[in-house]
Amino acid sequence: MADALFKALADPTRRKILDELAERQGQTLFEICSRLSMKHRLGLSRQAVSQHLAVLEAAGLVESRREGRYKFHDLNTEPLRHIAERWIRSDQSDHRETP
Amino acid sequence: MADALFKALADPTRRKILDELAERQGQTLFEICSRLSMKHRLGLSRQAVSQHLAVLEAAGLVESRREGRYKFHDLNTEPLRHIAERWIRSDQSDHRETP
DNA sequence: TCGACAGGCAAGCAACCACTTGCCTATAGT
DNA sequence: ACTATAGGCAAGTGGTTGCTTGCCTGTCGA
Numbered sequence A, B: 001m002a003d004a005l006f007k008a009l010a011d012p013t014r015r016k017i018l019d020e021l022a023e024r025q026g027q028t029l030f031e032i033c034s035r036l037s038m039k040h041r042l043g044l045s046r047q048a049v050s051q052h053l054a055v056l057e058a059a060g061l062v063e064s065r066r067e068g069r070y071k072f073h074d075l076n077t078e079p080l081r082h083i084a085e086r087w088i089r090s091d092q093s094d095h096r097e098t099p
Numbered sequence C: 001t002c003g004a005c006a007g008g009c010a011a012g013c014a015a016c017c018a019c020t021t022g023c024c025t026a027t028a029g030t
Numbered sequence D: 001a002c003t004a005t006a007g008g009c010a011a012g013t014g015g016t017t018g019c020t021t022g023c024c025t026g027t028c029g030a
Helices: A002-009 A012-023 A029-040 A046-058 B002-009 B012-023 B029-040 B046-058
Strands: A062-067 A070-075 B062-067 B070-075
Touching: A002 A012, A002 A046, A002 B002, A002 B012, A012 A029, A012 A046, A012 A062, A012 A070, A012 B002, A029 A046, A029 A070, A046 A062, B002 B012, B002 B046, B012 B029, B012 B046, B012 B062, B012 B070, B029 B046, B029 B070, B046 B062
Parallel strands: none
Antiparallel strands: A062 A070, B062 B070
């Protein structure tokens, strides 16, 4: 479970997809494709993005809903919220903002 | 920079190493090796752990200091603190605890 | 009804990654 | 001085992964 989450975040293209979904929820596969090629100059095939979305969905970071022939993708930030707690909770060093 | 961080976290063995360092700071390579084999039944070679530590150090998650023939490793949680902010900051969904 | 559009499935390939093996350096103890 | 200990360097290997290519399914508009 944590494994799928961290592996999903390991790829820079997948993180950019999360960026796009954070900026605008409910995008379709083609919208994400064109956004990636426009803004980031990424020449990815449709299937590549589709596979990335499958990985993100398996990790719980993306949820999809189908309407007709469109499939809309939504970002779910819930799995991201407790990632660092695993190592931060018993933190003995003082990481306060530099005065 | 973010790439090294996420790739470092992608491996389950490296995350266990971070767990061990979170539990006890300043461990040597051999201490980490024996801990991993004891507690997690991981039969890893010394070089495997050494390479993992190099990856973690490149990501800024582990800092090392040399004293004589020993090299002590310390966990640095600083890179972990702002990981999720990238996607959470402009979060419009209501993820409050279930009432 | 038929063609265009949105998406899915599966095999194949090249690059990467975790891990091993073998050898080497340097410090500490006797 | 010499041996054991702690660690490093580099080449090789099997498995994984990101991406492509080709083909198929389902939905909407004319």
